[in-house]
Amino acid sequence: MDGVERKTFVQTQRKVSILDMVLRVLALILTLAAAIVLGMNKQTKIVPIKIIATLPPVSVPVPARWHYLSAFTYHVVTNAIACAYAAISLLLVLVIYKGGKSRGGLVIVIIVLDLTMVALLSSGNGAAGAVGIIGRRGNSHVQWKxxxxxxxxxxxxxxxxxLLSLLGSxxxxxxxxxxxxxLKKLN
Amino acid sequence: MDGVERKTFVQTQRKVSILDMVLRVLALILTLAAAIVLGMNKQTKIVPIKIIATLPPVSVPVPARWHYLSAFTYHVVTNAIACAYAAISLLLVLVIYKGGKSRGGLVIVIIVLDLTMVALLSSGNGAAGAVGIIGRRGNSHVQWKxxxxxxxxxxxxxxxxxLLSLLGSxxxxxxxxxxxxxLKKLN
Structure with missing residues (x-):
């Protein structure tokens, strides 16, 4: 590379690294918010329940917690993992872009880890989404109300x-x- | 590139393209099998049901079909899409590797589409897996048996x-x- 090429290369790398870091901060915020919104989710309702058929129904407080359904637990865990990784990867990209150098090996490792997060978050979204839909609509075939x-x-x-987790993924x-x-542009 | 470098490059590309195609054929078979195994899944059981409390239970045939639960429908659809894409992408990689040439632009498009399949299949697996777990264990909190x-x-x-879809993803x-x-090796 001559002087002009080197300057253009460093400028392009800088732009890419800023976009990379903005996306990582976004991923961190979104997955953290998704984990908190579901992890802090609880609601208690007073529901009339008939204990003995001949007596009037008794009002009982019935709680709803995120960890009552394994799909929601899985969703919170996947978002917590993705959030922690987003924080760690922010430090890693700082190492990669320090001084405008390109470290191909580390870039590949980060791409594979980012890819793992896509798979992990997608499966969590699928699980929580599917159970959420049954919770909303029920299913007459299996008699789940x-x-x-x-x-x-x-x-x-x-x-x-x-939704937050989907945006994070x-x-x-x-x-x-x-x-x-x-990696292609480096060719 | 001189003659020796060119020969080594073409040999490496050929090895990579064979691995690429083997993985695509595997993905095609696994997602096709996953879609068929669930898409052809049906079971009918004779279940005794009490229609009137004072009379003995009546034996009724109760069917179980894959499309009764939206999560299973989604799982079949995602696997069908991934299977069709695996077949199309096999033709695309043949274009890419024809004559040992590297076409960076098309490689990027294929990487993004492969990535979309990872996300799609993972969400389908999460959805079907989560509903499958409730079907297996039930959930006392929401009274889903x-x-x-x-x-x-x-x-x-x-x-x-x-499991098949997981291997496909x-x-x-x-x-x-x-x-x-x-892409890194081409640097």
């Missing part, structure tokens, strides 16, 4: 958490795509 | 389909990772 007419606030927060998706594009 | 003690064969096939995962590695 909908619960969202009682625990509306809880269900809305599950939906919000899935999109951020990791673009990180993998831009990572590959960066 | 387990159904796998009655529809055991149906549940086993759901598990087999999720792993094939796409490695395709993205090797795609990035290939």
């Amino acid at each position: 909908e619960v969202c007419s009682v625990f509306g606030k809880f269900c809305d927060r599950v939906a919000a958490s899935v 999109l951020a990791f998706f673009f990180l993998v795509a831009f990572g590959a594009l960066r | 387990e159904v796998c003690s009655v529809f055991g064969k149906f549940c086993d096939r759901v598990a087999a389909s999720v 792993l094939a796409f995962f490695f395709l993205v990772a090797f795609g990035a590695l290939r």
Whole structure:
């Protein structure tokens, strides 16, 4: 590379590294928010329950917690892992771009880890989304009744958490795509 | 590149393209198998149901079909899409590697599409897996009863389909990772 090429290369790398870091910060915020919104989600409702058929129903407080369903636990865990990784990877990209140098080996490791986060978050979104849909609509074939007419606030927060996590997984998706594009541009 | 370098480059490209194609064929077979195993899944059981409390229970045939639960429909659709894409991408990689040439732009497009398949299959696996777990264990908090003690064969096939799809998504995962590695090697 001559002087002009070197300058253009460093400028392009700087632009890419800023985009990379913005996406990582976004992924961190979104997955953290998704984990918090579902992890702090609880709602208690007073529901009339008939204990003895001949007596009037008794009002019982029924709680809804995120860890009652394994799909929601999995969703919170995947988002917590992705959030922690986003923080660690921010430090790693600082090492990569320090001084405008390109370290291909580390870029590949980061692309594979970003890709793992896409897979992990997508599976968590699928799990929480599928259970959320049954909670909202119920299913007559297996006689699983909908619960969202009682625990509306809880269900809305599950939906919000899935949406945040979906946006977080999109951020990791673009990180993998831009990572590959960066490797191509180095050719 | 001189003559020796060119020969080594073409040999490396050929090895990589064979690995790429083997993984694509594997992905095609696994996702096709996953879609068929769940898409052809049906079981009918004769279940005694009490229609009138004072009369003895009546034996009623109760069917279990894959499209009764939206998570299973989503799982079949994602695997069908991934299977069709695996077939199309096999033709695309033949274009890329024809004559040992490297076409960076098309490689990037294929990496992004492979990545989309990882996300799509992972979300399908998460959805079918989460609903399958509730079907197997039930959930006392939302009063969703387990159904796998009655529809055991149906549940086993759901598990087999999720496993096949998981292996299919792993094939796409490695395709993205090797795609990035290939771009790095071209540096």
